[in-house]
Amino acid sequence: MEIITTATSLRARLRDEGAIAFVPTMGNLHEGHLDLVRLARQRGGCVVASIFVNPLQFGANEDFDTYPRTLDADCARLEGLANVVFAPSAREMYPEKQTLFVEPPPIADELCGAFRPGHFRGMATVVLKLFNLVQPQVAIFGKKDYQQLAIIRQMVAQFNLPVEIVGAETSRAADGLALSSRNQYLSIAHRTEAAFLYQTLAGMRQALQEGATDYPALERQAAQALAARGWQVDYVAVRKQADLALPECGESNLVILAAARLGQTRLIDNLEVCI
Numbered sequence: 429m430e431i432i433t434t435a436t437s438l439r440a441r442l443r444d445e446g447a448i449a450f451v452p453t454m455g456n457l458h459e460g461h462l463d464l465v466r467l468a469r470q471r472g473g474c475v476v477a478s479i480f481v482n483p484l485q486f487g488a489n490e491d492f493d494t495y496p497r498t499l500d501a502d503c504a505r506l507e508g509l510a511n512v513v514f515a516p517s518a519r520e521m522y523p524e525k526q527t528l529f530v531e532p533p534p535i536a537d538e539l540c541g542a543f544r545p546g547h548f549r550g551m552a553t554v555v556l557k558l559f560n561l562v563q564p565q566v567a568i569f570g571k572k573d574y575q576q577l578a579i580i581r582q583m584v585a586q587f588n589l590p591v592e593i594v595g596a597e598t599s600r601a602a603d604g605l606a607l608s609s610r611n612q613y614l615s616i617a618h619r620t621e622a623a624f625l626y627q628t629l630a631g632m633r634q635a636l637q638e639g640a641t642d643y644p645a646l647e648r649q650a651a652q653a654l655a656a657r658g659w660q661v662d663y664v665a666v667r668k669q670a671d672l673a674l675p676e677c678g679e680s681n682l683v684i685l686a687a688a689r690l691g692q693t694r695l696i697d698n699l700e701v702c703i
Protein backbone atom coordinates (compact mmCIF):
# COMPACT_ATOMS: atom_id res chain seq x y z
CA MET A 429 0.00 0.00 0.00
CA GLU A 430 1.33 3.43 -0.95
CA ILE A 431 0.60 6.60 0.97
CA ILE A 432 0.55 9.61 -1.34
CA THR A 433 0.18 13.21 -0.24
CA THR A 434 0.42 15.27 -3.42
CA ALA A 435 -1.85 15.58 -6.43
CA THR A 436 1.10 15.26 -8.83
CA SER A 437 2.31 11.97 -7.32
CA LEU A 438 -1.24 10.65 -7.21
CA ARG A 439 -1.79 11.30 -10.91
CA ALA A 440 1.59 9.70 -11.75
CA ARG A 441 0.79 6.62 -9.63
CA LEU A 442 -2.69 6.14 -11.09
CA ARG A 443 -1.91 7.03 -14.73
CA ASP A 444 -1.63 3.43 -15.93
CA GLU A 445 -4.28 1.89 -13.70
CA GLY A 446 -7.18 0.44 -15.68
CA ALA A 447 -10.04 0.40 -13.20
CA ILE A 448 -10.03 2.38 -9.98
CA ALA A 449 -12.49 1.92 -7.10
CA PHE A 450 -12.51 4.88 -4.73
CA VAL A 451 -13.56 5.38 -1.10
CA PRO A 452 -13.38 8.99 0.09
CA THR A 453 -13.16 9.42 3.88
CA MET A 454 -12.24 11.96 6.51
CA GLY A 455 -10.17 9.35 8.35
CA ASN A 456 -10.54 8.15 11.94
CA LEU A 457 -11.54 4.90 10.32
CA HIS A 458 -13.84 2.36 11.93
CA GLU A 459 -15.30 -0.94 10.71
CA GLY A 460 -17.95 0.95 8.72
CA HIS A 461 -15.26 2.61 6.60
CA LEU A 462 -13.42 -0.69 6.21
CA ASP A 463 -16.65 -2.29 4.97
CA LEU A 464 -16.74 0.39 2.24
CA VAL A 465 -13.16 -0.44 1.28
CA ARG A 466 -13.97 -4.17 1.26
CA LEU A 467 -16.84 -3.43 -1.12
CA ALA A 468 -14.43 -1.46 -3.31
CA ARG A 469 -12.09 -4.47 -3.39
CA GLN A 470 -14.92 -6.66 -4.64
CA ARG A 471 -15.12 -4.38 -7.67
CA GLY A 472 -11.56 -5.33 -8.61
CA GLY A 473 -8.85 -3.02 -9.92
CA CYS A 474 -6.88 -0.52 -7.89
CA VAL A 475 -8.50 0.52 -4.59
CA VAL A 476 -7.86 4.12 -3.57
CA ALA A 477 -8.98 5.52 -0.20
CA SER A 478 -8.64 9.22 0.55
CA ILE A 479 -8.22 10.68 4.02
CA PHE A 480 -8.90 14.39 4.20
CA VAL A 481 -10.73 16.42 6.83
CA ASN A 482 -12.32 18.95 4.52
CA PRO A 483 -12.50 22.42 6.09
CA LEU A 484 -15.06 23.58 3.50
CA GLN A 485 -17.78 21.33 4.87
CA PHE A 486 -17.55 22.39 8.53
CA GLY A 487 -19.46 25.38 9.90
CA ALA A 488 -17.83 27.98 12.15
CA ASN A 489 -19.20 26.38 15.35
CA GLU A 490 -18.59 22.78 14.32
CA ASP A 491 -15.87 20.30 15.27
CA PHE A 492 -13.31 20.89 12.47
CA ASP A 493 -10.47 21.69 14.90
CA THR A 494 -11.21 18.77 17.20
CA TYR A 495 -12.17 16.23 14.52
CA PRO A 496 -9.93 13.22 15.29
CA ARG A 497 -6.92 12.98 12.95
CA THR A 498 -5.44 9.51 13.22
CA LEU A 499 -3.51 9.03 9.98
CA ASP A 500 -1.02 6.42 11.22
CA ALA A 501 -3.72 4.22 12.76
CA ASP A 502 -5.92 4.70 9.66
CA CYS A 503 -3.12 3.59 7.34
CA ALA A 504 -2.48 0.54 9.53
CA ARG A 505 -6.16 -0.42 9.22
CA LEU A 506 -6.11 0.04 5.45
CA GLU A 507 -2.99 -2.10 4.99
CA GLY A 508 -3.94 -5.12 2.88
CA LEU A 509 -7.28 -3.56 1.86
CA ALA A 510 -6.36 -0.46 -0.15
CA ASN A 511 -3.63 -0.13 -2.78
CA VAL A 512 -3.26 3.62 -2.45
CA VAL A 513 -4.07 6.05 0.38
CA PHE A 514 -4.34 9.67 -0.71
CA ALA A 515 -3.82 11.90 2.34
CA PRO A 516 -3.31 15.46 1.14
CA SER A 517 -2.81 18.53 3.33
CA ALA A 518 -5.35 21.36 3.18
CA ARG A 519 -2.78 23.41 1.24
CA GLU A 520 -2.44 20.59 -1.32
CA MET A 521 -6.22 20.34 -1.79
CA TYR A 522 -6.71 24.10 -1.78
CA PRO A 523 -3.46 25.62 -3.11
CA GLU A 524 -5.41 28.79 -3.77
CA LYS A 525 -8.50 30.06 -2.02
CA GLN A 526 -11.46 28.06 -3.31
CA THR A 527 -13.76 30.59 -4.97
CA LEU A 528 -15.65 28.17 -7.22
CA PHE A 529 -18.10 25.78 -5.59
CA VAL A 530 -20.57 23.08 -6.51
CA GLU A 531 -23.96 24.67 -5.81
CA PRO A 532 -26.05 21.76 -4.58
CA PRO A 533 -29.79 21.40 -5.27
CA PRO A 534 -32.45 22.85 -2.91
CA ILE A 535 -32.67 19.56 -0.97
CA ALA A 536 -29.24 20.49 0.46
CA ASP A 537 -30.96 23.21 2.51
CA GLU A 538 -33.36 20.76 4.16
CA LEU A 539 -32.86 18.00 6.77
CA CYS A 540 -29.16 18.15 7.85
CA GLY A 541 -28.62 21.13 5.53
CA ALA A 542 -31.05 23.22 7.57
CA PHE A 543 -28.83 22.72 10.62
CA ARG A 544 -25.47 22.80 8.83
CA PRO A 545 -25.61 25.70 6.36
CA GLY A 546 -23.03 25.31 3.58
CA HIS A 547 -22.11 21.77 4.60
CA PHE A 548 -23.28 20.06 1.40
CA ARG A 549 -21.77 22.78 -0.80
CA GLY A 550 -18.36 22.17 0.79
CA MET A 551 -18.84 18.40 0.67
CA ALA A 552 -19.87 18.32 -3.00
CA THR A 553 -17.01 20.65 -3.93
CA VAL A 554 -14.35 18.45 -2.34
CA VAL A 555 -15.89 15.26 -3.74
CA LEU A 556 -15.78 16.74 -7.25
CA LYS A 557 -12.13 17.71 -6.73
CA LEU A 558 -11.32 14.22 -5.43
CA PHE A 559 -13.10 12.61 -8.41
CA ASN A 560 -11.02 14.78 -10.76
CA LEU A 561 -7.79 13.77 -9.02
CA VAL A 562 -8.50 10.05 -8.64
CA GLN A 563 -10.67 9.57 -11.78
CA PRO A 564 -12.33 6.42 -10.45
CA GLN A 565 -14.72 4.18 -12.40
CA VAL A 566 -16.63 3.48 -9.20
CA ALA A 567 -16.92 5.33 -5.89
CA ILE A 568 -18.41 3.90 -2.70
CA PHE A 569 -20.36 5.99 -0.17
CA GLY A 570 -22.17 4.82 2.96
CA LYS A 571 -25.95 5.03 3.09
CA LYS A 572 -25.56 6.31 6.66
CA ASP A 573 -24.99 9.74 5.10
CA TYR A 574 -28.13 9.34 3.01
CA GLN A 575 -28.57 12.99 2.10
CA GLN A 576 -24.89 13.24 1.12
CA LEU A 577 -25.28 10.17 -1.10
CA ALA A 578 -28.41 11.63 -2.77
CA ILE A 579 -26.62 14.92 -3.50
CA ILE A 580 -23.56 13.13 -4.91
CA ARG A 581 -25.80 11.03 -7.15
CA GLN A 582 -27.43 14.22 -8.48
CA MET A 583 -24.04 15.89 -8.99
CA VAL A 584 -22.73 12.90 -10.94
CA ALA A 585 -25.87 12.71 -13.09
CA GLN A 586 -26.19 16.44 -13.79
CA PHE A 587 -22.47 17.02 -14.47
CA ASN A 588 -22.14 13.80 -16.54
CA LEU A 589 -19.30 12.57 -14.36
CA PRO A 590 -18.00 9.19 -15.61
CA VAL A 591 -18.19 7.43 -12.26
CA GLU A 592 -20.61 4.83 -10.92
CA ILE A 593 -21.83 5.67 -7.41
CA VAL A 594 -22.44 2.71 -5.11
CA GLY A 595 -24.39 3.20 -1.87
CA ALA A 596 -23.25 0.76 0.83
CA GLU A 597 -25.50 -0.44 3.65
CA THR A 598 -24.89 1.12 7.07
CA SER A 599 -22.63 -0.89 9.38
CA ARG A 600 -24.08 -1.11 12.89
CA ALA A 601 -23.00 -2.07 16.39
CA ALA A 602 -24.74 -5.08 17.97
CA ASP A 603 -27.37 -2.79 19.57
CA GLY A 604 -28.16 -1.16 16.22
CA LEU A 605 -26.21 2.10 16.62
CA ALA A 606 -24.85 3.18 13.23
CA LEU A 607 -21.04 3.19 13.28
CA SER A 608 -19.66 6.73 13.18
CA SER A 609 -16.42 8.48 14.06
CA ARG A 610 -18.46 10.76 16.33
CA ASN A 611 -19.65 7.82 18.52
CA GLN A 612 -16.36 8.04 20.41
CA TYR A 613 -17.43 11.44 21.78
CA LEU A 614 -20.29 9.74 23.69
CA SER A 615 -20.06 9.21 27.46
CA ILE A 616 -20.71 5.64 28.66
CA ALA A 617 -24.29 6.54 29.62
CA HIS A 618 -24.91 8.30 26.30
CA ARG A 619 -23.41 5.38 24.36
CA THR A 620 -26.04 3.09 25.95
CA GLU A 621 -28.80 5.59 25.20
CA ALA A 622 -27.59 6.13 21.62
CA ALA A 623 -29.14 2.86 20.41
CA PHE A 624 -32.56 4.41 21.06
CA LEU A 625 -32.22 6.45 17.86
CA TYR A 626 -32.07 3.26 15.79
CA GLN A 627 -34.88 1.69 17.86
CA THR A 628 -37.04 4.75 17.20
CA LEU A 629 -36.49 4.52 13.45
CA ALA A 630 -37.10 0.76 13.53
CA GLY A 631 -40.42 1.40 15.32
CA MET A 632 -41.40 3.91 12.63
CA ARG A 633 -40.44 1.44 9.91
CA GLN A 634 -42.69 -1.19 11.48
CA ALA A 635 -45.58 1.27 11.69
CA LEU A 636 -45.14 2.18 8.01
CA GLN A 637 -44.95 -1.47 7.00
CA GLU A 638 -48.17 -2.08 8.95
CA GLY A 639 -49.95 0.59 6.91
CA ALA A 640 -49.45 3.90 8.73
CA THR A 641 -49.62 6.79 6.26
CA ASP A 642 -49.85 9.85 8.54
CA TYR A 643 -46.15 10.68 8.15
CA PRO A 644 -46.22 13.98 10.10
CA ALA A 645 -47.84 12.22 13.08
CA LEU A 646 -45.19 9.49 13.04
CA GLU A 647 -42.42 12.12 12.86
CA ARG A 648 -43.95 14.06 15.76
CA GLN A 649 -44.36 10.99 17.97
CA ALA A 650 -40.77 9.88 17.33
CA ALA A 651 -39.35 13.35 18.03
CA GLN A 652 -41.36 13.53 21.26
CA ALA A 653 -40.16 10.07 22.36
CA LEU A 654 -36.54 11.10 21.78
CA ALA A 655 -36.97 14.47 23.51
CA ALA A 656 -38.60 12.79 26.53
CA ARG A 657 -35.36 10.83 27.05
CA GLY A 658 -33.15 13.90 26.86
CA TRP A 659 -32.30 14.04 23.16
CA GLN A 660 -32.22 17.41 21.39
CA VAL A 661 -33.90 16.57 18.13
CA ASP A 662 -32.90 18.37 14.92
CA TYR A 663 -35.40 16.46 12.79
CA VAL A 664 -37.16 13.17 12.22
CA ALA A 665 -38.48 12.97 8.66
CA VAL A 666 -40.15 10.50 6.32
CA ARG A 667 -39.09 11.19 2.73
CA LYS A 668 -39.06 9.58 -0.71
CA GLN A 669 -35.94 7.51 -1.32
CA ALA A 670 -35.50 8.77 -4.88
CA ASP A 671 -35.01 12.49 -4.23
CA LEU A 672 -35.74 13.02 -0.52
CA ALA A 673 -38.85 15.02 -1.44
CA LEU A 674 -41.94 14.93 0.80
CA PRO A 675 -43.85 11.71 0.05
CA GLU A 676 -47.40 11.48 -1.21
CA CYS A 677 -49.66 9.33 0.96
CA GLY A 678 -49.09 5.68 -0.02
CA GLU A 679 -45.60 6.16 -1.52
CA SER A 680 -43.88 2.76 -1.57
CA ASN A 681 -40.13 3.57 -1.43
CA LEU A 682 -39.56 5.63 1.69
CA VAL A 683 -36.64 6.52 3.90
CA ILE A 684 -36.86 7.68 7.51
CA LEU A 685 -34.08 10.09 8.43
CA ALA A 686 -33.18 11.59 11.79
CA ALA A 687 -30.56 13.76 13.43
CA ALA A 688 -30.44 14.39 17.16
CA ARG A 689 -27.95 15.34 19.82
CA LEU A 690 -27.00 13.54 23.01
CA GLY A 691 -25.08 16.11 25.00
CA GLN A 692 -22.65 17.68 22.55
CA THR A 693 -22.68 14.73 20.14
CA ARG A 694 -24.83 14.95 17.03
CA LEU A 695 -25.90 11.56 15.68
CA ILE A 696 -27.62 10.85 12.38
CA ASP A 697 -29.27 7.69 11.14
CA ASN A 698 -31.79 6.51 8.58
CA LEU A 699 -33.70 3.43 7.52
CA GLU A 700 -35.09 2.62 4.10
CA VAL A 701 -38.64 1.26 4.00
CA CYS A 702 -40.12 -0.51 1.02
CA ILE A 703 -43.85 -1.10 1.34
Ligand code: PAF
Pocket residue numbers: 452453454480482485551554555573576
Ligand atom coordinates in the same frame (compact mmCIF):
# COMPACT_ATOMS: atom_id res chain seq x y z
O1 PAF B 1 -18.55 11.30 4.31
C1 PAF B 1 -17.43 11.84 4.48
O2 PAF B 1 -16.59 11.33 5.20
C2 PAF B 1 -17.15 13.16 3.78
O3 PAF B 1 -18.29 13.95 3.70
C3 PAF B 1 -16.51 12.98 2.40
C4 PAF B 1 -17.45 12.29 1.43
C5 PAF B 1 -15.21 12.18 2.53
C6 PAF B 1 -16.16 14.37 1.81
O4 PAF B 1 -15.30 15.07 2.63
